[in-house]
Amino acid sequence: MEQLGFAGMPTRLFSCTPSKLAAFAECPRRYRMTYVxxxxxxxxxxxxxxxxxxxVHNVLRAWWLLPREKRTPEASRKLLNDAWISDGYRDAEQQAAAKERAVGWLEDYLRTVDPxxxxxxxxxxxxxxxxRLAVSGRIDRLDDRNGEPVVVDYKTGRGALSEDDAAGSQALALYALAxxxxxxxxxxxxxxxxLSAGEVYSHVHTPERLERHLRRAEQTAADAVEAESKLSAGAPVDEAFPPDPGPKCGWCDFRRHCPEGQAAAPPKDPWAALPS
Ligand code: SF4
Structure with missing residues (x-):
């Protein structure tokens, strides 16, 4: 996708999602293997x-699509069974435990939701x-609070979150702007x-803060475009898209293609990050 720049030269308009921008910011090599x-x-x-x-995301979507009288917390159990994705679990016993845990999260959460x-x-x-950017993305839920849209993002990870995570999330800021x-x-x-912590973390952005998130996203986009240009011009692939190894490499989908990542962190079992 291209636009004309001010000097009549074509300027690339970077087409992206928030995940694509985050991938480049976190590790250019992983970005290359994912998107290039x-x-x-x-x-x-x-x-x-x-x-x-x-x-869990699929269950929550399906719950809102039920007829109004069927939107009860208890309805989530059947929806979960219907929507269950079995990838990555160690065995049936681990899946059964995860299902029970998820039903608990969903029922507790849906008791707090106005159907x-x-x-x-x-x-x-x-x-x-x-x-510079054409950004798009899919918002888990876009609430109507007295006519004002509110961006709702569901989380099910085991790590602790805070209001700083809501404020600092570039993805949420770009979703709000879009x-x-x-x-x-x-x-x-x-x-x-x-859901797994039973907490909601909110942030109300100022226009200035949204603008700062957008400028940072544009800078990342410019860096990604420059890396692709370098590669096209013949630069070595690891110069254009260098690895950024660290503890996160244990979770990287492309770790097996990356010696630096293998040296940086041991591999994880596919179920290692399940909330306990
Ligand atoms: S293993 Fe680490 S350094 Fe290698 S591509 Fe993945 S995140 Fe980047």
Missing amino acids: DRPQPPRGAPWAHNALGAT DAEPFGLERTVAMRTE AAKTLRRPCRRVELHH
């Missing part, structure tokens, strides 16, 4: 915590453009609904 290399190098085995997260509060959207795709553009109304509140 074709065919994509084979990934490692699927992760059980991702399967559990996807299942009459119809959201603006579920897994709603929103998009926006700037001079939701405002898509719905043509202000959107400043973002929320992390951490």
Whole structure:
């Protein structure tokens, strides 16, 4: 995708999602293997915590699509059985324990949710453009709070979160900006609904803070475009997209193709990040 720059030279408009930007910021080599290399190098085995997260997201979507009178906390058990994704678990016993845990999270969470509060959207795709970026993404739930859209992101991980995570999330900020553009109304509140902890973390952005998130996203996009240009111009692949090894490498889908990542962190079992 291209736009004309001020000097008449073509300027690339970087088409992305928040995950794509985060991938480059976290490790350019992982970004390359995810978004640049074709065919994509084979990934490692699927992760059980991702399967559990996807299942819970699907249940919450399906719950809102039930007729109003069926939206009860207890309805989540059947929805979970229907939506269950079995990838990555060690065995049937571990799956059964994870199912019970997830039903508990869902029932507790749904007791706090007003089933009459119809959201603006579920897994709603929103998009926006700037001079450098065409960013799009899918919001787990876009609430309607007295006419103002609120970005809701579900979390099921075991790590502790805080309001700083809601404030500092570039993804949530970009979703708020894109939701405002898509719905043509202000959107400043973002929320992390951490089901496994039974907590909600909120932040109300100022326009200045949203602008700062956007500028950082544009800088990451510019860096990614420059890396691709270097590669096209013949630079060595690891100069254009260097590895950024660290503890996170234990969780990287491309660890087996990355000697630096293998040296940085031991491999993890596919179920190692399941919440206990
Ligand atoms: S293993 Fe680590 S350094 Fe290697 S690609 Fe993955 S995140 Fe990057």
